[in-house]
Amino acid sequence: MKDRQLGRVRFINGENKGRYPFCHSVYIAGEKERIIIDPxxxxxxxxxxxxxxxxxxxxxxxxxxDHFAFLYLFENCPVRVPMRDYPPLSDLNIFLDWYGVEEGSNRESWREMMLNQFRYAPINNANFFRDGEIVDCGSVTVEVIATPGHTPGHLSFFFPEEKILFLGDYDLTSFGPWYGDVYSDIDETIKSVRRLQKIPADIWITSHEKGFFEENPGEFWHNYENIIYERDNKVMEYLKQPRTLEEILAAWLIYGRAREPLFFYEFGERSLVTKHLQRLEKQNRIILDKNKYVMIK
Ligand SMILES: [Zn+2]
Incomplete structure (x- = not known):
């Protein structure tokens, strides 16, 4: 996929298909303001x-x-961020707390990775979006759409003139949605995906992999949401006999197998599995009995 120009909006194809640690960017060449989304x-x-x-x-x-790694190129530019996601952008300790990376659990590896690989630097003077705000950039307007779930402040953007919908990290990949952060939420993720699906767009842009859809993503929407229920089912299947959390994690139900760097994928597996266990407990499908998760018959 090459970069694509549509009116005043450009899809900038990320390195390695926009796979982590990269993403795709969007450039808006407004007459009043030129904006880069997710550098x-x-x-x-x-x-x-x-x-x-x-x-x-x-x-x-x-x-x-993986959405701000090259922000340092634009150090003299004002930065606008979702207000609800501002705390982790203002302080690296809060950033690590929001991921649920605790002291003594590779917090130092995380800190080093954020500083060296992603050049984390606190954003001091951020401006905020209002939900539903319509931004006039000059001959191009952008509607700001709150789509919490992936993170509490996650935003999507709709360009009504070009009928382009930027979905951000509701990326319609075959891996499925991420909702492993402390303040991520599975139900909100489902709501946001359904909300986005209803917006009458002609072009859909996501942050990772395929990234650019010229036709309605169709079954991609359905498959993407379905991965959530498949993950539920995998956990339930594995709990046909009572298991400890550590046993469940060792089965790599989400990622399929151990991957490198191990600390990073172990964290991902633990975060996502924990969200599913919480959800299944809330739905009264499992209980924690002593230290084992047990299916409720
Ligand atoms: Zn993300």
Whole structure:
């Protein structure tokens, strides 16, 4: 997939298909304001963009590192972020807390990764979006759509003139949605995906992998939501006999197998499995008996 220009909006294809640690970016060449959304696509492309066409403002769709890795290129630009996602962007300790990375559980590895690989730097003077705000950039407008779940402040953007919908990290990938952070929420994720699905767009942009859909993603929507229920089912299937959390994690029900870097994927597996266990407990499908999860018949 190449970069694509649609009116004043450009899809900037990220390195390695926008897979983590990269994402795809969106550039808005408004007459009043030139904006880059999520500057973590490609160092070379973003440098050229900065030099040739220029950027006035940076927008972040949410607080994750794979969306701000090259923010440092734009250090003189004002940054707009979702208010609810601002705390982790303002302080690295809060950032790690929101991921649920505790002291003594590789917090130092996380800290180093954020500082060295993603150049985490606290954003001091952020501006905020209002939910439902319509931003006039000059010959291009953008509707700000609150889509919590992935993170509490996650935003999607709709460009009514071009009929482009930027979904952000509701990325319609075959891996499925992420909702493993402390303040992520599975039910909110489902609501946000359904809300996005109803918006009458002609082009859909996501932050990772395929990234650019010229036809309605159709079954991708359904498959993406379905992964949540498949994960529920995998956990239930594994609990045909009572299991401890550590036993469940060792089965790699979400990621399929151990991957490198191990601390990173162990964290991902634990975060997502924990959310499913909480959800299944809430639905009265399982209980924690002593230290084992047990299916309720
Ligand atoms: Zn994210």
């Amino acid at each position: 973590a696509s490609s160092l070379d492309k973003l440098k050229l963009l900065q030099q040739n066409e220029g950027v006035d403002t940076v927008w972040l769709s949410h607080s994750h590192e």
